[in-house]
Amino acid sequence: MTGKLYGVGVGPGDPDLITRKAWRLIESASVIAYPILEDARSFARRIANDAVRSDAKVIKIKIPMSVERGPAQAAYDKGAADIADALRAGDDVIVLCEGDPFFYGSFMYLHARLKDEFEVEIVPGVSSVTACAAAAHLPLSARNEALTIIPGPVEGSLLRARIEAAEAVAVMKVGRHLEKIKQIVEDAGLLDAAWYVEYASLPEQVVMPLSEKTGDAPYFSMILISKGKDPWL
Amino acid sequence: MTGKLYGVGVGPGDPDLITRKAWRLIESASVIAYPILEDARSFARRIANDAVRSDAKVIKIKIPMSVERGPAQAAYDKGAADIADALRAGDDVIVLCEGDPFFYGSFMYLHARLKDEFEVEIVPGVSSVTACAAAAHLPLSARNEALTIIPGPVEGSLLRARIEAAEAVAVMKVGRHLEKIKQIVEDAGLLDAAWYVEYASLPEQVVMPLSEKTGDAPYFSMILISKGKDPWL
Numbered sequence: 010m011t012g013k014l015y016g017v018g019v020g021p022g023d024p025d026l027i028t029r030k031a032w033r034l035i036e037s038a039s040v041i042a043y044p045i046l047e048d049a050r051s052f053a054r055r056i057a058n059d060a061v062r063s064d065a066k067v068i069k070i071k072i073p074m075s076v077e078r079g080p081a082q083a084a085y086d087k088g089a090a091d092i093a094d095a096l097r098a099g100d101d102v103i104v105l106c107e108g109d110p111f112f113y114g115s116f117m118y119l120h121a122r123l124k125d126e127f128e129v130e131i132v133p134g135v136s137s138v139t140a141c142a143a144a145a146h147l148p149l150s151a152r153n154e155a156l157t158i159i160p161g162p163v164e165g166s167l168l169r170a171r172i173e174a175a176e177a178v179a180v181m182k183v184g185r186h187l188e189k190i191k192q193i194v195e196d197a198g199l200l201d202a203a204w205y206v207e208y209a210s211l212p213e214q215v216v217m218p219l220s221e222k223t224g225d226a227p228y229f230s231m232i233l234i235s236k237g238k239d240p241w242l
Numbered sequence: 243m244t245g246k247l248y249g250v251g252v253g254p255g256d257p258d259l260i261t262r263k264a265w266r267l268i269e270s271a272s273v274i275a276y277p278i279l280e281d282a283r284s285f286a287r288r289i290a291n292d293a294v295r296s297d298a299k300v301i302k303i304k305i306p307m308s309v310e311r312g313p314a315q316a317a318y319d320k321g322a323a324d325i326a327d328a329l330r331a332g333d334d335v336i337v338l339c340e341g342d343p344f345f346y347g348s349f350m351y352l353h354a355r356l357k358d359e360f361e362v363e364i365v366p367g368v369s370s371v372t373a374c375a376a377a378a379h380l381p382l383s384a385r386n387e388a389l390t391i392i393p394g395p396v397e398g399s400l401l402r403a404r405i406e407a408a409e410a411v412a413v414m415k416v417g418r419h420l421e422k423i424k425q426i427v428e429d430a431g432l433l434d435a436a437w438y439v440e441y442a443s444l445p446e447q448v449v450m451p452l453s454e455k456t457g458d459a460p461y462f463s464m465i466l467i468s469k470g471k472d473p474w475l
Contacts, residue, residue, distance in 0.1 A: 028261050
């Protein structure tokens with residue numbers, strides 16, 4: 010019997026925000042897998058750690074720090090091959106995914122490589138966007154408002170155009186792009202409507218008006234902008 | 243001791259996609275609350291039903307079918323007053339929210355009315371957007387792509403402009419707007435990139451190419467469009 014591949018979202022950070030389904034799958038897993046950036050620790054593994062069996066086999070997919078496509082593609086090829094070996098040996102494989110597997114996750118690279126040969130199930134998870142809104146006590150979008158989610162590394166003029174054209178906005182992966190994003194938000198007259206959140210749902214969570222945030226931001230940070238005025242409020 | 247108000251996301255439909263935190267809160271709740279549209283049944287209550295205590299007090303907030311703001315505002319005023327009574331009596335109140343509380347949810351109307359007087363905690367949930375992507379096996383957005391989420395009832399020319407300007411797109415609450423949306427997607431040359439999903443994660447889930455979907459769609463349906471070509475795939 011060939012095993013089944015699961016892409017399992019582990020949510021934004023708090024292990025209690027893992028779904029019941031994901032928790033049960035992880036607890037019963039004999040093989041788990043996740044990508045790590047070179048030799049860094051896996052955030053997804055940290056989130057799910059209490060559910061991982063001590064005897065579980067772990068497939069670590071080491072992604073090189075590179076903007077080139079070749080090395081990353083090769084790493085996912087290798088990871089997919091390792092996972093395929095386990096599946097062919099009859100084990101189910103649980104891939105741990107920060108947040109949700111198909112929401113800015115790397116699981117899609119494994120999925121693309123394995124979906125034609127193996128049975129795959131995706132278990133959605135709580136995304137960082139709604140976790141940040143919860144942390145900031147800021148309703149994201151209501152009724153007929155559009156919500157635009159934009160990665161912070163996007164080039165400045167495109168980011169500016171997208172923020173100006175949008176209604177509600179979440180800018181993800183702020184990191185070293187903080188000052189660029191903040192300037193664009195200020196130029197658009199939206200600084201008073203913008204919140205900064207880092208490590209939502211974790212003990213080290215930070216929430217503050219964007220206007221007060223300066224200096225460095227971690228990768229796991231977000232800016233939320235609510236332009237809307239809901240008439241039912 | 244005054245009680246605490248919780249806005250709790252119960253996810254897209256499968257009770258197993260409720261988070262561990264939400265499940266525990268609902269199981270221990272002596273008072274739960276949720277809105278219902280006139281005399282319809284509550285989808286959030288259906289999702290969470292197995293966790294609700296048989297002796298829990300239930301506050302139903304009856305929202306009138308009306309496009310006017312007055313009757314809906316009055317209904318949320320009344321619901322907030324009922325919840326406030328329970329909180330003042332010392333009970334915690336768990337408001338059940340389909341998907342996520344602050345992602346197109348009505349919890350924001352209760353939150354706005356109660357946040358200044360009472361302690362509030364928001365428990366994020368799995369949103370229908372990522373549940374639909376999981377059901378369709380369709381990665382939503384990768385790397386530096388923007389994701390735009392648009393409610394289907396939006397007026398046609400605005401919907402058209404938003405879909406054309408976007409990268410990845412999710413159109414929510416398709417319902418009776420199916421033909422309008424489908425025509426816009428076809429005119430934009432995106433019909434082959436579009437998927438239709440209804441009741442994601444439930445036994446009655448439907449997934450099909452948008453090109454094959456005709457006739458009526460339920461409120462809990464979505465169209466996903468992925469324009470992107472990720473170079474790492």
